[in-house]
Amino acid sequence: MTHPVNGNTAFKSFLMVAALLLGGCQILNPQPEPSLYQQLGERAGIAKVVEDLLYLIVEDERINHQFKGVDVVQFHRNLTDQLCQLSGGPCTYSGREMRELHADMAITNTQFNALAENLILAMEENGIPTGAQNRLIKRLLPLYPDIRNL
Numbered sequence: 127m128t129h130p131v132n133g134n135t136a137f138k139s140f141l142m143v144a145a146l147l148l149g150g151c152q153i154l155n156p157q158p159e160p161s162l163y164q165q166l167g168e169r170a171g172i173a174k175v176v177e178d179l180l181y182l183i184v185e186d187e188r189i190n191h192q193f194k195g196v197d198v199v200q201f202h203r204n205l206t207d208q209l210c211q212l213s214g215g216p217c218t219y220s221g222r223e224m225r226e227l228h229a230d231m232a233i234t235n236t237q238f239n240a241l242a243e244n245l246i247l248a249m250e251e252n253g254i255p256t257g258a259q260n261r262l263i264k265r266l267l268p269l270y271p272d273i274r275n276l
């Protein structure tokens with residue numbers, strides 16, 4: 127028969143070993159950071175952000191005149207795919223090149239910033255964490271010269 131104290135000690139040792147093993151596993155296998163694509167709510171979350179962005183663009187006197195006559199359904203699909211792809215998601219942007227698309231628009235720095243501001247606002251409205259907002263904006267910055275036709 128096991129002595130009560132010995133049993134207790136054995137159990138405590140077992141717990142300590144288990145704790146060490148579990149702790150060790152956590153060090154070896156830390157929970158991966160959610161990807162930017164996940165933080166944006168995957169394609170459905172991005173589609174919602176783009177929808178809200180479109181409403182904000184329509185309201186924004188600094189840029190809404192540029193969007194007159196745009197095919198809204200196509201614009202929504204293509205911008206969603208582009209942001210999905212840029213954020214590391216399993217999408218392929220199938221629209222035209224950025225430079226070609228924006229070539230005749232003479233987009234100013236202020237207008238570019240206005241669109242970026244509206245995108246941030248749309249992400250804010252959808253509860254996207256600030257870090258993820260910044261990461262997405264950072265990935266859009268390389269498009270700046272093409273969009274401004276510089």
Ligand code: HEM
Pocket residue numbers: 189192193194196197200201202204205208221222227228231233237238239241242266269273
């Ligand atoms: C980060 C900045 C921007 C990104 C990522 C971006 C992205 C895009 C994308 C993906 C499309 C293709 C949509 C489609 O196929 O219909 C597009 C088209 C368009 N963009 Fe931008 N854009 C940006 C900035 C701007 C700005 C600042 C303006 C004007 C103020 C603008 C005006 C337009 C217009 C009017 C179209 C439609 C062109 C057409 O249908 O021929 N964009 N943009």
